[in-house]
Amino acid sequence: KKDLMMFGVKLLLLLAPLIRSDDDDESTSSSRIWDFTESFMTVTPAQTQTPVQIHIKMIPRMTLNATDLVWIQLPRFTSGDGSKNPGSNIEKGQLKIGPSVYFEGEWIEGDFNSETRPYYNSSLKLYVKGSRWIESGVQIDVYVYASNGIKAYCGLDMASRSPDQGFIIRTNATGGNNNPVPLEDSDIVGNGCAAQLDCLSRGSCNYCTERCECYENLGDGNPLHRGAVVSTDCTLTNCPVGLSWSGLPWSSTEARVEATCSDAGLCEEQTGTCQCFSGFDGIACERMDCFNDCSGHGQCLTMAELAFMDSALPLSAITTLEARYGSHGKASAWDADIVRGCLCDSSWSVGLSLGQRQQPEFFGADCSLRRCPSADDPTTVVTDETDCSNVTAPGGRGVGKSGNICHVDCANRGLCDTGNNDLGRCTCFSGYSGAACERFEVNSGGVATL
Template identity: 45%
Template sequence: MAAARRGGRALVLAVAVAAALAGRADAGACVDLGDCNGHGTCNTATTQCACYDGWGSSSDVTTYRAPDCSKRVCPSGNAWADAATATNTAHALAECSNAGICDRTTGKCRCFTGYDGEACQRSACPNECSGHGKCVSIAQMASENNAQPVDIESPAFTYGGSEAVATWDEDKIFGCVCDSSWTVSLASGATQEPEWFGADCSLRHCASGDDPMTTADETDCVGKVRNGQTVAGRTGGVAGNLCHVDCANRGICNYNTGICDCFDGFYGVACTLQSELAVGDKS
């Protein structure tokens, strides 16, 4: 009887020890993986980590997943360049849009030069438009009648949507629409060119005026399109629309300051005033 009791106690003890060891094994199944570093759950059956979103989950778009969930995943966007998978099928989602390097510590993209956005998903505006313009997509730019080149219609052009093959990048290509203290359009009373100009809006037009030495009005832009250029299918300025004539053609515009340096015999903000020319000494 005593022997039976001792045998029973030994069996209970063995079961308890086995259970304790099993529990310890479950608790430390991913100990070699740092217990998933608090960024995932441990699958005790496979002793593998199932990482949370942003740390290498199965739904994350990434080229690298740390087995111990210790490395971050960066935002993704349509790849700027990749191999097509079928006819008219390309630009799949890619980490940092294939235009940057993922910082695995911070989970932020370090974009290559010329790219911007949290996923490097858009082109950067040059010099951030120098503080004299706004950085907008080509789709938005097409809908604004003050963007260059100006058009009488707004929107001047409608893109087909980012899902269309030909216009997949309509929200990825960005450029500057420069500021102006005067209205810019082809409408009456408006001028066709903005005060600030250039790809990065760093240059400034001088005051405009009609050349005092000609009979024609150089500022009259009726039927004209930006400095006399003609573009097929585009309408020119309406009655009262103005062409911009820096310094009235009677001075040199300093595009860094926006101030005219008038030729001898001319003066005024736009060099539109003519002084009496000096007469040489005939004595």
Template identity: 40%
Template structure:
């Protein structure tokens, strides 16, 4: 029987086939003559049918990873087997699967045993068939004992499924091939062993690959799954892959910190925060005088600098957040507090009370310069705000520290008024200053122009 015909005949597994043996074949087992990967071996199949097997009835055994080819992956021949138990009442056919580099090479390899015409096997009688080493069968790579992928089925009358296909159940007892992951502490309870590749596939958070293989495995993570791994984030520092795509590579702790292998938590470098060190910290946490907001939040905050006059916008469209607007939730900045309303509208002021990257500086009380009666320095109508993203509307205000008649201490937010001026904002003129002005002095210690 060809591989294609065999596959189409019975590739239906029973519900919970990883748990259930075959309902019509009891005490199924396959014993191997050795457990060496790539070594030629014999197979001894044993089962007890629960129904009578008549002439031309067939027993199917799926044997993934088995091959009659060489140890390098070259497939062997399919066809009749001659070197097997002389006393058998079967005709044996080998169906060689194809090789690939996946975790399941020769996935479709199988053995068909057909009851010889005129023969029958009563229900309850043990059946044993041995395929000898002379047939050149070998395991291309390892698998564990009692491996659930080795399955058995029959097309005997009354055993087919509802759709007419042969049902497969697991072989209850099988030998093993290879050392598995014993040298890796059997993956320490934090992973499963890939017996074919003899390596651990660690659970998320332990050793091995990261983010389901989307991120490169850490070089210092133990392959036996004993060490923890940390959350991943897009790398801030990375080479662009196209004109519009960069920062697509995922790195443990975002490349902005070091993973604590004992706890699985990131220890972020100075200036970074988040479980994967994926967010930039605001300087000094805004000194207690501001809000630390992400780029997407800043774009939607009208009082965020630079002022633009909009009522909030989106930082990059949703479909560009993986490319040009990649830092929408990673870059952060302060929006400083203010006791007055900030903005470009009427009655609003073009700048907050607290300022600076970390909001550590404070503007002093301000006002119109009392010595320039013809000019209102607080009028910001039609004046460009810092950053040149917008202009003040009629009635918009500029902040003038100490009314230009003193020196502002931005550490305390208090004015040191020039001689002759007083008040919290230096906006009041003493009689002496008025007299000096009448004498031609500018009131600030210099002669008027």
């Protein structure tokens, strides 16, 4: 038994290095996330469109053995003439690098994807020479000489070197994770936005395009902000946008595009506010105004709101529960919430039902006119002009129910002054009197004067 126990102890000692807890595994894994530390790039001269020397500094976490590969992706760099036309690869052993005692270099020319991602997959490959190795933890300095003709197509700064922009380094060395590591730092290349006063803290600089990308609502020349002065340094403020009132159709169902101040006003760039043309309202001039604000005798309502009002003209037999305009029900109309009109006030109920009149007291596009008192024409004995039963309302959309009332200004026996200081006052014809000219005048002999 004693010998068996001693054997078990020896076996545990032998296996101890191979036995790890979950915590040990997590610690070991986290310490090996990156294959390189302190990775930096220096570009001399720090200019675009000219041959440069690229200095890469890095410290590997594992030993780099003979024939191991270090792969560094360097977007925005090209061996070509600095245009959108890619240059050529530089074969292994032909790339001039230093110190050449450790590595052989190869340049892989990238593709010109777009102005925002030029030469996104250009890369430098470094092969450890067959008789060499580099210990872990030792700083490596590699120089790609300017005589190779490699140029920075456009500028770069800290933001453009983020991992998602592709400035990464990796290796296939034994013991490594072969995971891409972002370059930790590098020189700023190019002039950036110096010509735009570095965007005056109102935007960020795109070093590749050398243009300011203004923060929200600042003057960035967004194509939606047509008509606004472009503020390349972000000093001006964008005005709100809305659907253009003057947009032309480009299909059977599409016609309107967004525009600064909805193409119905002028943008005041210093304050970012729209100065709307007469007849338009809203922060982006996106809706119509009501004439004279309905003259203080009505409500300014949208088309969609008016569709729910029994008293809105033209009167309709459709109830408010059935009425829909715009995105409601089966209808669809672009003007539902932006075209507005006046619903004029009235001291009497307006509608098609019993006791209601078909005409409101105030009327006109801006409710500035007022109807005169109404009465039946005294000269017609058989006909009652105020009876609107079965009478089609103006506009032809509805018919008066039994007991519905027609409004007859001045009983047809006078002139109605609808728009002067004496709003809604009758001037009766000779031989008639009363507020609505509803009475015959009687002479001294008791005979009605006609």
